[in-house]
Amino acid sequence: MPDNLLTLIDTAINYLNANMPTNNFWGALFDSTIFSTFVGAAISLVITRCTTHWAEKQTEKKQKIEEYEKKLKDFYNPLYFLIVKNTKLYEIFKVDKKYKNKRTLLILLDQKDVLSDADKSILEEIIANNHEILQLINQNAGYIEDDMMDDFVELARHYVLLEKAFQNKLPNLPEYREHTYPRDINTKIKNKVKALRSEIMDTSPKEKKETNESK
Incomplete structure (x- = not known):
């Protein structure tokens, strides 16, 4: 998992720990805008990583040819x-x-x-x-x-x-x-x-x- 994705997860959990009661933590997590932001960022990171990997492979193939x-x-x-x-x-x-x-x-x-x-x-x-x-x-x-x-x-x-x-x-x-x-x-x-x-x-x-x- 990319380091910036792990940082995002830690930030979201720390925020919720500081602002929500423990028994409502997971419910608050899934109901919050932070969760939506987290999911969107995670998808964006995965897409960026896959696109970069594909581009690197194409460049490598072109160089070999x-x-x-x-x-x-x-x-x-x-x-x-x-x-x-x-x-x-x-x-x-x-x-x-x-x-x-x-x-x-x-x-x-x-x-x-x-x-x-x-x-x-x-x-x-x-x-x-x-x-x-x-x-x-x-x-x-x-x-x-x-x-x-x-x-x-x-x-x-x-x-x-x-x-x-x-x-x-x-x-x-x-x-x-x-x-x-x-x-x-x-x-x-x-x-x-x-x-x-x-x-x-x-x-x-x-x-x-x-x-x-x-x-």
Whole structure:
């Protein structure tokens, strides 16, 4: 019970104790204007408290939605787009039978001299996309949760080694060969995008969700 409501009750009881005989206390209480005032004030306090609580919850929901939308807009949506774009480019690159079931970093370390101009052109575009991805990661590292931090570190390391290998600046050593593309990160990023969109839908007001579902 709010403190100001308790104070009102104490004031009313003290007043009646001071002005009414003990045997008529409760009758006087219920017949007096003080009781009406007390009931009205109590209802007003309850309504005010409920309204304030509702407003606080709505503000909290709005802030959460804005946070999820910002993560998607600034980081995960453009990141996912570039990851998918690279995946499609790798599919074109791997059409050549001599590259089937081979990791790109190892191809560059073992067979860099056999790359055609078309191969090099595709890899140059992939590396350009990698630069954009690294820039996104650097600018939005605060959005990366702890359980995915190692994945992004490995992704960044792979991109650096891949470019060095493409430029013939990476020696063919075992410690470099183990850092091929971390494929699991594709699924993790995709799931993160889905999770954030789901959070937005679950947190949004009911009428907004119904409008979106009806489209």
